[in-house]
Each structure stands twice: as C-alpha cells, then as structure tokens.
Amino acid sequence: MNRTPLRPAAPRPRSGSAEPLRPVPASARHSPAKGTYLEAIHLAERLHRQFLEVVQAELNRAGIGDVNNVQALILFNIREDELTVGELTNRGYYLGSNVSYNLRKMAEHGYLVQERSPHDRRSVRVRLSDKGLALCRLLDAMFERQLDAVSGMQLGAELKSASNVFRLLERFWISQIGYSRAAPRD
Amino acid sequence: MSAQMTARAFQAKEESVHESYLETIRLTERLHRQFLEVVKNELEKLGIEDLNNVQSLILFNIGKNEYTVGELTARGYYLGSNVSYNVRKMVEHGYLEQERSTHDRRSVHVRLTAKGIAVWEKLDAMFDRQVSALAASETAEELESANGAYKRLERFWMQLTEFAPELVRHAG
Numbered sequence: 001m002n003r004t005p006l007r008p009a010a011p012r013p014r015s016g017s018a019e020p021l022r023p024v025p026a027s028a029r030h031s032p033a034k035g036t037y038l039e040a041i042h043l044a045e046r047l048h049r050q051f052l053e054v055v056q057a058e059l060n061r062a063g064i065g066d067v068n069n070v071q072a073l074i075l076f077n078i079r080e081d082e083l084t085v086g087e088l089t090n091r092g093y094y095l096g097s098n099v100s101y102n103l104r105k106m107a108e109h110g111y112l113v114q115e116r117s118p119h120d121r122r123s124v125r126v127r128l129s130d131k132g133l134a135l136c137r138l139l140d141a142m143f144e145r146q147l148d149a150v151s152g153m154q155l156g157a158e159l160k161s162a163s164n165v166f167r168l169l170e171r172f173w174i175s176q177i178g179y180s181r182a183a184p185r186d
Numbered sequence: 187m188s189a190q191m192t193a194r195a196f197q198a199k200e201e202s203v204h205e206s207y208l209e210t211i212r213l214t215e216r217l218h219r220q221f222l223e224v225v226k227n228e229l230e231k232l233g234i235e236d237l238n239n240v241q242s243l244i245l246f247n248i249g250k251n252e253y254t255v256g257e258l259t260a261r262g263y264y265l266g267s268n269v270s271y272n273v274r275k276m277v278e279h280g281y282l283e284q285e286r287s288t289h290d291r292r293s294v295h296v297r298l299t300a301k302g303i304a305v306w307e308k309l310d311a312m313f314d315r316q317v318s319a320l321a322a323s324e325t326a327e328e329l330e331s332a333n334g335a336y337k338r339l340e341r342f343w344m345q346l347t348e349f350a351p352e353l354v355r356h357a358g
Contacts, residue, residue, distance in 0.1 A: 031317070033317050033320075033321060033326055034313060034314070034317045036326075036329050036330045036333060037313065037316065037317050037320065037326075037329065038313065039333050040329055040332070040333055040336075041221055043214075043333055043336045043337065043340065044214050044217035044218045044221060044336075045218050045221075046340060047210075047214040047336055047339065047340055047343070048214045048215050048217075048218040050340055050343040050344060050347070051211055051214065051215075051343060053343070053347045054343050054346045054347055056347075057346060057347045143207075143208075146207070146342075146346070147203060147204055147207055149342065150203060150207055150339075150342070151203050153338070153342065155335070155338055155339065155342070156202060156203030156206050156207065157206075158334075158335035158338065159206045159207060159209075159210045159335055159336075159339065160202065160206040161328075161331075161332070161335070162210070162331070162332035162333075162334075162335035162336055163206060163209050163210050163213050163332075165325060165328045165329055165331075165332035166213055166214075166217060166332055166336075167213065168323070168324075168325040169217065169320075169325055169329070170213070170216060170217055170220055172316075172319070172320060172323075172325065173217075173220045173221055173223070173224045174220060176224050176227070176316070177223055177224055177227040
C-alpha cells in the first residue's frame, strides 16, 4: 500500500472560536438490519481483496515474480480457450481496470500468445502459452488444496446458501441502477 | 439441495463444494463491482462530479471519526490502491480536512468538512432506502447467516496468507 506521507494541511483560519463540526450519527446507531447490510457490503469488498492476497501469496511462494495476482486469474479464466479481448471482457472475471495493459504484460513475459485473426485484422485473439498453462496448473493445485480444506471445515454447504442470498443482493443492486452489465467497471 | 447426504451422493457433494467455492470467489468480485456501480449511479443522480465512488465510500466510513491515513488503510474500507491519492483529492475538493497530530507531528488526521458531512448524509439516506427496499424480502432475513459464512471464508483466507504449511506445500 501507498505509504507516502500526506502533505500538511493548510492552516485553517481561526475565526474566533473554532467552529465545531456538525455531528454525524455513529455507525453504532445503525439499526440491526442496516448494520447487517453494511457488513455484507464490507464483506464483499474484503473477500474480494483477501482472495487476491491469497493468490499473490501463492505466487510469492512459488517464486513467480513476473505475473501478478490479477493477471494470474485472467490466465486461469482463459485456460484452454482462445478469446478476443472483447470476449474476455464479457466474462468479466478479475480483469482489473486495465485489460489491455495486463494482456500486453503477460504476452511480454511469455504467458500469453496474441494472434491477429486471419479474418479480421483488427481482432486479436489470445491463448495461453505452455508457460501460461503451467501457471494454470499451479492455481489448479492451489484450488484443490483449498477445496479440501473447505470440505474439511464443512463450509461448502454454508457457502452455497450464502451465495444464494448474495446473488439476490447482486440482483437487487442491478435493479437499483436499472440496467445490468456483465462486468461493471470501477 | 444436498442437505441429506448419502454415501452415493459423495461425488456430487465434492462437485458441489467445488462449484460453491469458485462461485463464491466470482460472486464476491461481482458484488464488490456492482455495489461500486450503485454508488457511482447515486453520485451521478446527486450531480456530484468531484468525488468518485471509492472516495465517497472512504468518506462514508470515516463518518464522524478522525483517522490517520494508516488507520484508514488498516480498516481496509474501499480504498482502492492509493489511499493517499484519494485522501488528497478529497481534501482538495473540500470534503475532508487534515490536521497534524499535536502529539506526533508525522501523523496526520483526516475528518469530514461540512461539505463532506452533507455527502455522508446523502449516502446514509441511500443506505436507508436500500435497507427499506430489502426489508420485505427474504434477502434481509438470510443476510446475517450469509455474512457468517462469508466471515468464515474470510478467516480461512487470512490464514492462507499468513501461514498454513499443510496448504502451501507444492508437489514438485
């Protein structure tokens, strides 16, 4: 994370007595339903980032330094397929904010092969190289170990019903903005 | 669906765990992005252009408190990749103010300005509307236990990034 120190604040004008800030209600005063709702929102964010940490830790342990967690998950989602960038974007998994950049980096480091379509010169297809497929196998092995642990913890069924609820929440949010997108951008 | 497990259903159960696990991973990413989209949409409706969705959620989570940037990072609320940048932008646009700690000159606290509080109130109203809209549905009732399952998963993942020799060993 960025640890750059902040610049000091400009001195505030002291007009007589410092005007107190208007109080904002504390989150502790949220109703239980609201607390649960806000917690669900935080959880989605934290889980998303925590899983990326898990993948990064796996790459670190394997001594892989030329691909990051987001890129590794893009590779994992391409697998044996041959896709255009557009198709990949529609899948919407772990693409981060800069698909083209990530694809270019992975091609540079030999994980991906990019090929122009013979039919449409503007369309570039990507597929994994042997190096990319080897990384997929590493992630497969990681998932297998995690699945064993999840089964051992009896967490599978719980996750399944939790995901049913969270899918309803997802649909609710989609309805809130009135249209749906496969992969909303941040 | 698979509440009563029989020995014969073992294989199916294995597959189901596999699916649930991968689905959960994908779902958390989609949820996170979808929620950011909801907030972006709300800011657009409010005509707020100098604050983005990630920033507004940092602002919401600061609330009436004062935090150092380090504390904000540790709390891990919607900070994206660059806490300092987002905080600086919100200070520039008058949503936050910074103050050096009187005890530790290196430590800078941030808190909401009146403009920041006004946005906080709008977001709080948005959350209230959403909670009301959800109240009638079964989603609300089940959300607490769903949170519980996700929290167990979170703890499991936290262990994986710390130490778990039996989980990190590689074949070869």
